[in-house]
Amino acid sequence: xxxxxxxxxxxxxxxxxxxxxxxxxxxxxxxxxxxxxxxxxxxxxxxxxxxxxxxxxxxxxxxxxxxxxxxxxxxxxxxxxxxxxxxxxxxxxxxxxxxxxxxxxxxxxxxxxxxxxxxxxxxxxxxxxxxxxxxxxxxxxxxxxxxxxxxxxxxxxxxxxxxxxxxxxxxxxxxxxxxxxxxxxxxxxxxxxxxxxxxxxxxxxxxxxxxxxxxxxxxxxxxxxxxxxxxxxxxxxxxxxxxxxxxxxxxxxxxxxxxxxxxxxxxxxxxxxxxxxxxxxxxxxxxxxxxxxxxxxxxxxxxxxxxxxxxxxxxxxxxxxxxxxxxxxxxxxxxxxxxxxxxxxxxxxxxxxxxxxxxxxxxxxxxxxxxxxxxxxxxxxxxxxxxxxxxxxxxxxxxxxxxxxxxxxxxxxxxxxxxxxxxxxxxxxxxxxxxxxxxxxxxxxxxxxxxxxxxxxxxxxxxxxxxxxxxxxxxxxxxxxxxxxxxxxxxxxxxxxxxxxxxxxxxxxxxxxxxxxxxxxxxxxxxxxxxxxxxxxxxxxxxxxxxxxxxxxxxxxxxxxxxxxxxxxxxxxxxxxxxxxxxxxxxxxxxxxxxxxxxxxxxxxxxxxxxxxxxxxxxxxxxxxxxxxxxxxxxxxxxxxxxxxxxxxxxxxxxxxxxxxxxxxxxxxxxxxxxxxxxxxxxxxxxxxxxxxxxxxxxxxxxxxxxxxxxxxxxxxxxxxxxxxxxxxxxxxxxxxxxxxxxxxxxxxxxxxxxxxxxxxxxxxxxxxxxxxxxxxxxxxxxxxxxxxxxxxxxxxxxxxxxxxxxxxxxxxxxxxxxxxxxxxxxxxxxxxxxxxxxxxxxxxxxxxxxxxxxxxxxxxxxxxxxxxxxx
Amino acid sequence: xxxxxxxxxxxxxxxxxxxxxxxxxxxxxxxxxxxxxxxxxxxxxxxxxxxxxxxxxxxxxxxxxxxxxxxxxxxxxxxxxxxxxxxxxxxxxxxxxxxxxxxxxxxxxxxxxxxxx
Numbered sequence: 001x002x003x004x005x006x007x008x009x010x011x012x013x014x015x016x017x018x019x020x021x022x023x024x025x026x027x028x029x030x031x032x033x034x035x036x037x038x039x040x041x042x043x044x045x046x047x048x049x050x051x052x053x054x055x056x057x058x059x060x061x062x063x064x065x066x067x068x069x070x071x072x073x074x075x076x077x078x079x080x081x082x083x084x085x086x087x088x089x090x091x092x093x094x095x096x097x098x099x100x101x102x103x104x105x106x107x108x109x110x111x112x113x114x115x116x117x118x119x120x121x122x123x124x125x126x127x128x129x130x131x132x133x134x135x136x137x138x139x140x141x142x143x144x145x146x147x148x149x150x151x152x153x154x155x156x157x158x159x160x161x162x163x164x165x166x167x168x169x170x171x172x173x174x175x176x177x178x179x180x181x182x183x184x185x186x187x188x189x190x191x192x193x194x195x196x197x198x199x200x201x202x203x204x205x206x207x208x209x210x211x212x213x214x215x216x217x218x219x220x221x222x223x224x225x226x227x228x229x230x231x232x233x234x235x236x237x238x239x240x241x242x243x244x245x246x247x248x249x250x251x252x253x254x255x256x257x258x259x260x261x262x263x264x265x266x267x268x269x270x271x272x273x274x275x276x277x278x279x280x281x282x283x284x285x286x287x288x289x290x291x292x293x294x295x296x297x298x299x300x301x302x303x304x305x306x307x308x309x310x311x312x313x314x315x316x317x318x319x320x321x322x323x324x325x326x327x328x329x330x331x332x333x334x335x336x337x338x339x340x341x342x343x344x345x346x347x348x349x350x351x352x353x354x355x356x357x358x359x360x361x362x363x364x365x366x367x368x369x370x371x372x373x374x375x376x377x378x379x380x381x382x383x384x385x386x387x388x389x390x391x392x393x394x395x396x397x398x399x400x401x402x403x404x405x406x407x408x409x410x411x412x413x414x415x416x417x418x419x420x421x422x423x424x425x426x427x428x429x430x431x432x433x434x435x436x437x438x439x440x441x442x443x444x445x446x447x448x449x450x451x452x453x454x455x456x457x458x459x460x461x462x463x464x465x466x467x468x469x470x471x472x473x474x475x476x477x478x479x480x481x482x483x484x485x486x487x488x489x490x491x492x493x494x495x496x497x498x499x500x501x502x503x504x505x506x507x508x509x510x511x512x513x514x515x516x517x518x519x520x521x522x523x524x525x526x527x528x529x530x531x532x533x534x535x536x537x538x539x540x541x542x543x544x545x546x547x548x549x550x551x552x553x554x555x556x557x558x559x560x561x562x563x564x565x566x567x568x569x570x571x572x573x574x575x576x577x578x579x580x581x582x583x584x585x586x587x588x589x590x591x592x593x594x595x596x597x598x599x600x601x602x603x604x605x606x607x608x609x610x611x612x613x614x615x616x617x618x619x620x621x622x623x624x625x626x627x628x629x630x631x632x633x634x635x636x637x638x639x640x641x642x643x644x645x646x647x648x649x650x651x652x653x654x655x656x657x658x659x660x661x662x663x664x665x666x667x668x669x670x671x672x673x674x675x676x677x678x679x680x681x682x683x684x685x686x687x688x689x690x691x692x693x694x695x696x697x698x699x700x701x702x703x704x705x706x707x708x709x710x711x712x713x714x715x716x717x718x719x720x721x722x723x724x725x726x727x728x729x730x731x732x733x734x735x736x737x738x739x740x741x742x743x744x745x746x747x748x749x750x751x752x753x754x755x756x757x758x759x760x761x762x763x764x765x766x767x768x769x770x771x772x773x774x775x776x777x778x779x780x781x782x783x784x785x786x787x788x789x790x791x792x793x794x795x796x797x798x799x800x801x802x803x804x805x806x807x808x809x810x811x812x813x814x815x816x817x818x819x820x821x822x823x824x825x826x827x828x829x830x831x832x833x834x835x836x837x838x839x840x841x842x843x844x845x846x847x848x849x850x851x852x853x854x855x856x857x858x859x860x861x862x863x864x865x866x867x868x869x870x871x872x
Numbered sequence: 873x874x875x876x877x878x879x880x881x882x883x884x885x886x887x888x889x890x891x892x893x894x895x896x897x898x899x900x901x902x903x904x905x906x907x908x909x910x911x912x913x914x915x916x917x918x919x920x921x922x923x924x925x926x927x928x929x930x931x932x933x934x935x936x937x938x939x940x941x942x943x944x945x946x947x948x949x950x951x952x953x954x955x956x957x958x959x960x961x962x963x964x965x966x967x968x969x970x971x972x973x974x975x976x977x978x979x980x981x982x983x984x985x986x987x988x989x
Contacts (some may be wrong), residue, residue, distance in 0.1 A: 022946075026907060026956045027930065029949070033908040036951070056926045065927070069935035 007358065019070075023063055031056060033172045075390070088400060096404060097373065099365050102460050102760065103408035106361030108415020111454040113354040115420060126256045128195030129294075130334040133260075135299065136291040138312050141321040145329070149287035150271065153187070154210055155315050156291075159604040164296040164309035165193040168271065168289040172596050174727050176266065177228040183267040185274045193294050193475035194257075200225075201236035201251030201565050204270055212286065214272025217683070218247040224266040242269070243277045243542050244722045249546035260292065260333065266570045277542075305330040306372055353513070353753060356506045360757050362461040363499045363506075364764045369401075370496060371771040388846040398463060405462030412454050427745075432737035477519055496768050497804055504808025504845060505815065507757040512816035513842035514750035517743060530674030531569065532604025535707045537714065538568060539699045540728040549726065550692060552703060552717055558710035561702040562600040566594035566694035570735035578648040579686065581634055582664065587648060589698040590626075591683050594690035600625065600671055602702050603732075610641035610669030617689040619667070624802055625669040630684035641668050700732075707731050716787055754841075758848055765780070765852040769801060774858040790861035797860050808849075809842050816841070892924070892932050894975060897960065897968040900942060904959035906949060907933060933958060942965050 031052050056062070086736050090094040124130040148156075169189040173182045184190075189371050191203040204219055218240055220229070239246040247269065259265030271286065295304045309328040316325045373532035380393060531602045541549045542836050553559050566573050575592035597615040600607065608628060617623040624645070631640035665688075674685065678771045692699065705708030711729055773780070780793055816838060899905065899913050911924040936942045941964030949955040949983075960968065 022956065023930075025954065029906065029907045029953060029955050030926065030930075033949075037912075058927070062927050062930050065931035066934045069931040070938050623938065 010094045017613055022849065023066055026061055027056075027062065030825050031059075035044045035530045037778055056189040066570040078395070078399065081396045082403065084396065085400040085403045089642070092372075095368060098763075099368055099462070100408045100411060101406050102361045102364050102763075103405065103461055104423040105410030105415055105459075105756065106358040107408060107412030107454050107458045108419060109756070110354045110358050110457060111412055111416035111450055111779055112419040112423070113350060114453050115416065115450050117351070124789065125260060126258075127260075131332075132295045132297070133194075133333045134293045134295060134304070135333045136166075136293045136305075136308060136328055136330050138176065138309075138325045141324045141326050143326075144322075145287045148291045149285065150212060150289065152312070152315055153289060153291065154208060156308065157189075157208060162296055162304040164294045165189055166294075167193045167292045169292065170274065170289050171261075171265075172269075172273070172274070172277070174277075175226070176240065176242065179228065180728060181224065181266040181267060182263055183218075184265050185269050185271045187271050190292070191219075193252075193292065194260075196257045197254050198251040199254045200233065200262065201249070203251055203253065206267060213270035214275060215270055216245060216247045216273055216276055217270060218242065218255055219251045219252045219268045220249060221253055221258055221264070223258065223264065225252045233287055243727070244545060245276050247273070271505045291867045292333070301330050301332070303755045306447025353510065353750070356510060357753055357757055357760075358461070358575065360503055360506045360749050360760045362464070362788045363503050364760050364767075365461060367496055367499050367764050367768055370499075371767065372746075398440060402459065405459040407440060409455050413451070416450070416454065430741075430745075432734055449485035449635040457459075496772075497800075500765060500801075500804045501808040501811065503761040504805050504849060505752070505812035508809050508841055508845045510750065510757045510818070511754040511845060512813065512838050513819070514747065514754040515840045516816075516836040517747035517750050530605060531732065532602075533570070533736055535710075536603060536732040537701045537703055537707060537711050538728070538730050538732060539701060539714065539718070539726060540568065540697055541699065541718070543696075545726075546724050547695060549699070549718060552721055553699065555719055556714060558704055558713045559701050560597060560704040561602050563598055563599040563700045564596040564690060565690045565698050565700060566690060566696040568698050569593075569603065569700065570732060571737070574616065574685070577686075579630065579634065579684070580646050580648060583647050584642050584646075586634075588630060588684050590630050591685050592686040592688055594688045594695060596690055596692055596695065599700065600687065603698055605674055606672050607669045607670055610667070612669055613687060613689045615691070620667045623664040623668045623689055625671050625687040626667055627671055627683070627685040628673050630686060631667070631670045633684055640667050640693045653663060707733075757844065761845070762848050765805075765849050767802060769797060770856040770859075772787070772800075773797060773856045776862050777860070780860050780863040781867070784863060785865035793863075794857055797857040798850065798853055801849060801857075805846050805849035809846050812845070813842055888970070892928060893936060894968075894971045895922075895941075896932060896936060897941065897964060897971065900958055900960045900964070901968060904945070904947070906947075906955040906957050908955075910958070918925040922948075936964070940964075 032051070034052035034055065035045070035048040038051050039045060043051065053059075066100060074475065125133070125380075137147060140146055141260060148168065152166065153166065157166050167187050169184045169186040171182060171184050173180065175181065186204065188204060188206045188208045191205060198219070199222055201219075204217065206211070206213055219242075220235070224229060224237060235249055236251060238249050241247075241251055253268070271289070274286065276299070293304070293308070306329050308330070309325070310327040312328050316323060383393060384390075441675070539549070539553070550562070553562055573594050576589050577592055578587040578589045579590040595613065595616070597613045600612050607625070607632075610625075613623065613625055626634075626640065626645075631638075634640065634645060635643060644664055646664050671685075671687065673683075701710070701714065708731070711731055715726070715729050718729075784790075879983040883896050896910060896912060899910050911926065911929055914922055914924050923929065933942070935946075937944055937958070941957045941961060943961050944956050944958050946954060
């Protein structure tokens with residue numbers, strides 16, 4: 001329809017009463033002229049008029065056709081429907097309010113969840129043409145996925161035409177201006193490839209030659225510039241200390257660009273500058289780089305992968321099997337979490353949970369609309385009898401549904417906005433304070449996509465469930481409809497029953513998950529990590545400053561004892577090695593850490609047999625301490641102390657590790673089991689000797705007095721020594737809190753969702769039972785009149801609810817146990833659901849249902865037979 | 873759409889779809905006319921072969937008006953009564969030219985087939 005003609009129709013509508021009048025006048029004129037003609041031909045006036053009317057035919061039909069021809073009829077009728085629906089809403093405002101609130105809350109919850117999903121997975125990276133970006137990795141002959149080394153990258157750059165550009169990078173974390181920060185060391189092509197412009201100064205650039213740019217220069221992210229430099233516009237040209245080295249700030253990236261990955265990046269340095277930051281000063285091998293590729297226009301992922309693959313194969317053809325390339329994988333990287341099956345699968349349980357709440361809300365609305373559709377049965381029947389077409393009735397009900405859906409959308413967005421704002425506030429308010437510095441959120445702004453999602457969800461639920469009764473009603477014959485009869489199969493009672501069962505099942509499922517998570521949190525809080533964490537502070541420093549840092553720590557009054565470990569305790573996964581008895585085939589995967597002699601004592605792990613490590617044990621030598629679990633598995637009959645074990649590293653040891661310097665080791669002691677992050681529940685652990693000077697990562701300090709105080713005074717002390725010499729200072733209990741936090745958060749979310757689900761279910765049950773009681777008041781009256789006791793009536797109504805609730809609860813519990821097992825198999829440290837959790841949820845949901853039905857049921861017992869029978 | 877005088881059903885002509893529209897447009901090519909005058913004019917010029925069915929005339933007029941090819945104004949009829957006068961719009965004139973061409977082509981083609989086949 002062209003706009004002008006639409007506008008004319010609207011104008012015509014505005015004066016539709018005039019138009020009606022004009023149409024009548026026009027036709028009257030015609031009849032008069034025709035009659036005049038007949039008079040002129042010799043008829044008398046009444047006969048002429050009669051003849052003219054006969055010739056003309058049915059005037060009303062002509063009017064109808066003329067109205068149709070004007071094209072305003074559809075608009076006219078729809079406006080009529082709107083007015084009619086508005087009157088219906090005004091007649092039952094509480095009903096409308098209930099529907100709008102229910103859909104609004106459910107849509108709001110889902111829009112909020114979708115916003116988070118969208119921000120991380122769907123929203124494309126803020127760079128030029130993100131859809132042609134790929135992350136590349138190569139697979140060696142043994143099937144391991146490998147990152148690339150600088151030399152190969154430099155050769156690949158020249159090799160392939162399928163790729164428009166390549167960039168290499170490696171992430172790096174350190175303290176910047178007193179706070180932790182994550183950055184990327186990038187090749188010169190990086191910013192050019194991404195098309196990211198500076199907000200200030202310039203970006204890192206130039207050409208990637210045979211050796212990487214090694215200048216001590218740094219580009220800051222816009223966020224870091226704002227937060228730690230106060231947006232100082234003279235920052236370009238200033239120097240920034242990174243691990244004690246002065247880096248010249250050459251520019252600030254434009255706002256919005258925060259790297260290519262989930263965790264926002266704070267700064268970028270040239271790849272070659274990694275050597276300046278390396279521990280020993282000697283330049284280490286530049287390997288383990290991530291490769292970013294931009295495909296040439298029109299190039300397919302498969303062709304490009306094949307082209308780079310063959311280049312990589314010919315590069316590595318002369319190397320050993322474990323270093324020879326088999327093929328190259330390209331993974332699309334258009335958003336921070338690459339859109340892959342894995343990303344969607346990880347999100348699925350959350351989407352499912354929120355989706356279930358929406359389903360529940362829809363079931364409620366369907367129930368309400370169904371009950372209403374029933375009470376409007378007669379009205380619809382009368383309209384059918386008066387000649388309304390089915391299409392007309394459906395359109396009317398559709399308009400009513402949309403009028404309920406539209407405000408629900410608005411409410412939904414309000415709810416989503418509140419949830420996001422409150423959620424982020426709550427997150428920062430409840431996070432253990434030491435973790436706040438590590439948490440950076442991408443901006444969570446509901447955008448057009450989220451709006452579309454919410455609008456579609458709200459309208460779809462309103463329309464789908466608004467139309468169900470409409471379709472059901474209009475399928476009836478006129479006679480049945482006016483009597484209020486239904487086809488047997490789709491009888492509303494049956495549909496309502498199924499909806500109740502569905503609701504109860506969903507509520508049970510959600511509450512079961514909630515209570516399982518609660519038990520998990522309490523268990524984790526209660527469980528000892530096996531480590532004395534309360535007063536231990538972990539200091540990560542660069543090895544170049546190790547001697548000075550050690551001197552300061554030893555002198556500090558806040559320090560009671562010092563130990564060292566190669567891998568941060570509780571914060572990172574320990575490396576794995578297969579361990580066996582000498583000559584035995586049984587291999588036990590064992591986590592290992594290199595620690596100083598004082599370590600086990602400092603973190604409070606008792607030696608249960610033999611002795612601990614001693615400072616006299618040769619470094620990287622042959623004395624080891626194993627955990628009880630390791631000892632039990634290797635020597636089930638005991639007597640581990642004094643035995644010799646064999647180390648069988650899985651992959652060729654990297655340059656950084658030197659496990660294969662010794663192949664065999666003697667067990668000097670057995671230590672109590674501890675909990676390690678990311679591992680199984682009782683991991684086999686092995687401790688190898690190291691010295692305070694040689695440990696890779698962390699110095700552990702037992703604080704004298706309050707740990708927070710000690711942490712602060714040590715930080716001040718070391719920062720005064722060399723700014724940037726210390727990368728991180730953390731209390732160990734922070735890590736414990738950090739490990740528990742996700743479960744606590746998940747528990748609260750599950751609890752809130754479960755409560756909403758339960759409330760919806762209770763409201764649904766209450767509504768349906770009230771309705772049924774009202775509907776069947778006549779039957780109840782007759783029963784009571786015939787001598788049924790209140791108890792009998794109660795049994796009829798409550799029995800129905802109890803049966804449905806039982807079925808629902810059983811389905812929900814079964815689903816929960818199935819889902820629990822599936823989740824437990826995906827996520828470590830997540831136990832399968834326990835019976836207590838399931839039982840608790842089942843009892844709560846069942847009792848809630850009975851309670852919801854109790855009110856209306858007791859009303860049924862008080863039915864006065866006289867009143868009920870007179871009512872018909 | 874348009875029927876011949878109902879005295880003899882055998883002379884009834886089934887007109888092609890849209891012919892009434894064309895006739896109305898053509899009738900309005902000159903002076904503005906009201907509905908009755910249009911039907912009279914068609915009847916007159918066709919020497920009573922075509923008698924416009926009133927049931928079709930007014931819906932057709934309103935449809936043409938909706939399409940923007942004709943416009944209506946209230947005026948005073950020959951006999952001094954208020955009547956709704958229709959006239960062609962610019963778009964209507966273009967449409968008339970187009971449809972006249974098509975009509976001429978169609979009748980010429982049909983005529984040729986009838987002569988030569």
